[in-house]
Amino acid sequence: MLAELDLRDNPYAEQRRKGFRWLKFDAPLEEAYLAYLLQRYQLPRRIGGIILTLVLLFFLAQDIHFALTHYVPTLSGALIALRLICIAAIQCCAWIGERQTSPMQSQRWIIYGLLSLSLCTLASTLLYQPVLLGLGIPVALDTNFLLLIAIFFPIGHNYWNAVKLALLVCISSWLMLALMLSPEAMPDFWHLLPYQVTALLGLAGMRFSHDHATRAQFLTRGILNHLAGTDGLTGLLNRRAFELRAQQSLQQAQREHKGTALLLMDVDHFKAYNDLYGHPAGDQALRQIGQLLQQQLQRGTDLAARLGGEEFAILLHDCSAQHAQQVARRIIHEAEHRLAIPHAHSNTASHVTLSLGYGLAEPGETLAELYQRTDFALYRAKSSGRNRAEAATPGSQIPFPFSE
Numbered sequence: 001m002l003a004e005l006d007l008r009d010n011p012y013a014e015q016r017r018k019g020f021r022w023l024k025f026d027a028p029l030e031e032a033y034l035a036y037l038l039q040r041y042q043l044p045r046r047i048g049g050i051i052l053t054l055v056l057l058f059f060l061a062q063d064i065h066f067a068l069t070h071y072v073p074t075l076s077g078a079l080i081a082l083r084l085i086c087i088a089a090i091q092c093c094a095w096i097g098e099r100q101t102s103p104m105q106s107q108r109w110i111i112y113g114l115l116s117l118s119l120c121t122l123a124s125t126l127l128y129q130p131v132l133l134g135l136g137i138p139v140a141l142d143t144n145f146l147l148l149i150a151i152f153f154p155i156g157h158n159y160w161n162a163v164k165l166a167l168l169v170c171i172s173s174w175l176m177l178a179l180m181l182s183p184e185a186m187p188d189f190w191h192l193l194p195y196q197v198t199a200l201l202g203l204a205g206m207r208f209s210h211d212h213a214t215r216a217q218f219l220t221r222g223i224l225n226h227l228a229g230t231d232g233l234t235g236l237l238n239r240r241a242f243e244l245r246a247q248q249s250l251q252q253a254q255r256e257h258k259g260t261a262l263l264l265m266d267v268d269h270f271k272a273y274n275d276l277y278g279h280p281a282g283d284q285a286l287r288q289i290g291q292l293l294q295q296q297l298q299r300g301t302d303l304a305a306r307l308g309g310e311e312f313a314i315l316l317h318d319c320s321a322q323h324a325q326q327v328a329r330r331i332i333h334e335a336e337h338r339l340a341i342p343h344a345h346s347n348t349a350s351h352v353t354l355s356l357g358y359g360l361a362e363p364g365e366t367l368a369e370l371y372q373r374t375d376f377a378l379y380r381a382k383s384s385g386r387n388r389a390e391a392a393t394p395g396s397q398i399p400f401p402f403s404e
């Protein structure tokens with residue numbers, strides 16, 4: 001169903017077409033996916049963090065109880081210190097991670113938090129091992145299971161980082177135990193190892209299928225959002241998406257003291273064109289004009305939209321008055337001479353032409369105010385003969401209902 005719709009220039013559709021067998025998207029989309037994960041799993045991540053802290057506090061209480069009953073000066077002090085360091089490190093990483101603006105950085109702090117948890121757990125397992133052996137308890141590897149669950153828990157970090165960390169934790173703990181265990185304890189160790197490997201593979205597999213499903217869902221959402229904001233005929237933004245994005249772009253430009261230009265265009269004598277050549281030919285002409293406008297965008301932040309019927313708009317970010325004028329004149333020229341769509345019933349020219357109004361935002365001006373001024377310029381272009389571009393002058397407005 002989605003494949004039948006127009007999905008030109010849609011990175012989500014392109015990625016879906018290419019696939020993501022190794023759970024990796026192309027660079028800009030991967031970053032957007034991480035940001036989505038971090039936002040979507042914010043609540044589970046916080047709950048996971050609280051549970052983890054409670055578990056560590058429980059272990060801390062156990063260590064204090066152990067210290068009170070079988071006080072071993074070096075061991076008890078070291079264990080309690082390790083628990084405290086681990087709780088502090090996790091809280092610290094969570095605090096810094098939450099404050100990062102980039103999803104890549106935020107994700108890094110999740111990994112640092114899990115790494116400190118892994119190191120402290122590994123160190124405490126090693127410290128406990130001689131005591132447990134002394135008490136006749138065989139090799140204890142159960143904390144590794146808990147660690148693996150924490151690492152693979154979907155807390156918004158990249159799958160492959162989770163796999164690397166899990167392998168690092170498992171292999172280093174196995175190696176250390178294999179080196180420090182006495183020969184009598186080795187059979188127990190070999191007996192427990194397959195359980196660990198099975199847990200590692202099982203959790204990695206589950207997380208893989210979860211991540212795969214989340215990625216597929218992310219792409220579908222992206223495609224649907226794109227379609228909701230796209231004009232079906234031309235592939236440009238529709239009015240709603242344009243208003244939303246133009247608003248954000250204007251505010252950003254004003255914060256950065258950069259210029260923003262709005263260009264409004266209307267096809268001349270389009271009713272006569274439809275009447276003469278038919279509606280499908282009219283649609284084709286609108287598509288060609290849409291392409292022409294799209295080609296005028298030089299930066300990723302520039303926007304082109306079909307506002308409705310035969311009305312189009314362009315928003316140029318970080319733009320000077322001179323550049324806006326150049327683009328406006330080029331559009332008028334290219335519409336008539338490059339597209340050169342014959343229009344035998346036009347009173348203006350032998351080909352389809354456009355009328356255009358353009359305006360540069362003034363300091364503190366809202367999008368609605370800029371739109372009104374520019375629309376007045378377009379009105380002047382129409383009333384003074386069509387097939388021309390008129391610049392909006394400051395303060396020139398006609399009453400026009402335009403919602404912000």
Ligand SMILES: Nc1nc2c(ncn2[C@@H]2O[C@H](COP(=O)(O)OP(=O)(O)OP(=O)(O)O)[C@@H](O)[C@H]2O)c(=O)[nH]1
Nearest residue numbers: 266267268269270271272274279280282283309310
């Ligand atoms: N083919 C086609 N025509 C459309 C579409 N949307 C609106 N129109 C037509 O665009 C025409 C607009 O006509 P008018 O608003 O009278 O404007 P005009 O004939 O271009 O006259 P001026 O703007 O004054 O030059 C109408 O005939 C609409 O039917 C569309 O999606 N496809």
